Amino acid sequence: xxxxxxxxxxxxxxxxxxxxxxxxxxxxxxxxxxxxxxxxxxxxxxxxxxxxxxxxxxxxxxxxxxxxxxxxxxxxxxxxxxxxxxxxxxxxxxxxxxxxxxxxxxxxxxxxxxxxxxxxxxxxxxxxxxxxxxxxxxxxxxxxxxxxxxxxxxxxxxxxxxxxxxxxxxxxxxxxxxxxxxxxxxxxxxxxxxxxxxxxxxxxxxxxxxxxxxxxxxxxxxxxxxxxxxxxxxxxxxxxxxxxxxxxxxxxxxxxxxxxxxxxxxxxxxxxxxxxxxxxxxxxx
Numbered sequence: 030x031x032x033x034x035x036x037x038x039x040x041x042x043x044x045x046x047x048x049x050x051x052x053x054x055x056x057x058x059x060x061x062x063x064x065x066x067x068x069x070x071x072x073x074x075x076x077x078x079x080x081x082x083x084x085x086x087x088x089x090x091x092x093x094x095x096x097x098x099x100x101x102x103x104x105x106x107x108x109x110x111x112x113x114x115x116x117x118x119x120x121x122x123x124x125x126x127x128x129x130x131x132x133x134x135x136x137x138x139x140x141x142x143x144x145x146x147x148x149x150x151x152x153x154x155x156x157x158x159x160x161x162x163x164x165x166x167x168x169x170x171x172x173x174x175x176x177x178x179x180x181x182x183x184x185x186x187x188x189x190x191x192x193x194x195x196x197x198x199x200x201x202x203x204x205x206x207x208x209x210x211x212x213x214x215x216x217x218x219x220x221x222x223x224x225x226x227x228x229x230x231x232x233x234x235x236x237x238x239x240x241x242x243x244x245x246x247x248x249x250x251x252x253x254x255x256x257x258x259x260x261x262x263x264x265x266x267x268x269x270x271x272x273x274x275x276x277x278x279x280x281x282x283x284x285x286x287x288x289x290x291x292x293x294x295x296x297x298x299x300x301x302x303x304x305x306x307x308x309x310x311x312x313x314x
Contacts, residue, residue, distance in 0.1 A: 030243055031243070032058075032059060032064030033064055033240070033242050033243045033244065034058055034066050034067070034243075034245075034246050035066070035069055035240060035246075036048075036052040036055050036056070036095075037070070037233070037236070039070075039072065040072055040078045040080075041079070041082060042082060043085060043297075044294065044296075045278075045293040045294050046278045046308070046311060046312055047278040048295070049295055050312040050313075051247060051248060052093070052095060053093060053095070054246055054275055055246035056095050057314070058244065058246060059244075064243075066095065066096070066097055067097055067098065067102070067240055067242070068090065069102045069103075069104070070083055070101055070102070070105075071232070071233070072103055072105045073104045073226075073232055074225060075105065078105070085296060092295075092305060093308065102240060104227075107236065108226055110239070111227040112227075114235055115172060115220065115227075118264065119167065119172070121182070123179050123182070124172045124174060125161055125172070125175055125217075126165035126169040127156075127169075127170045127171045127172070127217075127219070128163075128165055128169050128170040129156075129159050129160060133159065134154055134157065135147060135154060150216060151215060151251075151253035151254040152215065152257065155214065156216045156218075158216075160173070161217065170223055173217040173218065173220065174217055174218055174261075176216060176217050176218070179260065179264055180211060180212070180260075183260075186263060187205070188205070188206040188207075188211075188260060189204055189205045189259070190206070190255060190269055191271045194246075194249070194272070194274040194275050195249070195274065196252040196253075197252055197253075204255075206255075206256050206260070211256060215260075230254065230257045230261065234258050234261045234267060242270050243270050244270055244272075245270050245271070245272050245273065246275065247272075247273075247274060247275070248276075250277060251274065252274045255272055278312055
């Protein structure tokens with residue numbers, strides 16, 4: 030199988046130095062193995078995706094010296110594939126409709142002991158299960174994975190992944206994903222938001238499989254999301270790639286860069302006369 034990496038930005042703002050690090054690292058890893066580097070546009074959030082940001086992605090990456098096969102996969106073209114997977118999970122009784130709003134979840138999460146702090150996982154507050162047995166029709170809200178039922182269908186199957194980089198606590202090598210971890214620290218995650226028809230977790234798993242990605246290279250902030258992705262791969266009979274979570278590029282105060290940090294935008298460095306080599310020096314590649 031061809032060693033394949035990918036870079037999958039969302040066209041919702043300018044690429045910054047952190048994006049440059051991730052894209053260049055994925056590109057160089059594939060190049061070193063004689064493999065291929067893919068670009069994918071994650072534009073499921075059509076309320077925020079903009080054509081000019083997508084065009085800027087292509088320009089910035091080409092300026093950095095990256096190349097990728099055409100055509101580029103765009104998630105907005107793959108809604109039918111996401112729907113097919115959701116249908117299959119729904120028919121197996123592994124999904125339920127959730128009508129809760131964020132304030133409802135926050136209130137329910139601290140209800141057992143007034144004033145107790147809610148538990149946070151890779152998808153935000155771990156859902157307390159309010160709608161799990163409510164029997165709402167499918168169109169009533171977001172679609173959540175019943176994680177307990179899902180694990181029952183995988184009884185006896187070991188869930189794990191290989192980490193070639195490192196997690197927040199230095200985790201590397203073979204990483205087990207336990208039943209207790211999934212129930213208590215992940216919970217019933219959303220697999221389809223009402224306004225999108227899918228979610229990041231479902232889409233990224235299906236897209237990586239469709240593109241035969243063998244090595245997922247991404248920031249360390251997504252390490253815990255891998256627990257969700259490993260579970261979905263098992264439920265949908267998809268291959269599990271190797272993962273390489275890398276350090277995050279931060280500003281002088283130690284804050285992780287975000288798209289609102291326009292001062293760190295690649296385009297601004299270009300306008301101010303920086304070269305691709307300058308960018309590599311700044312990010313340490």
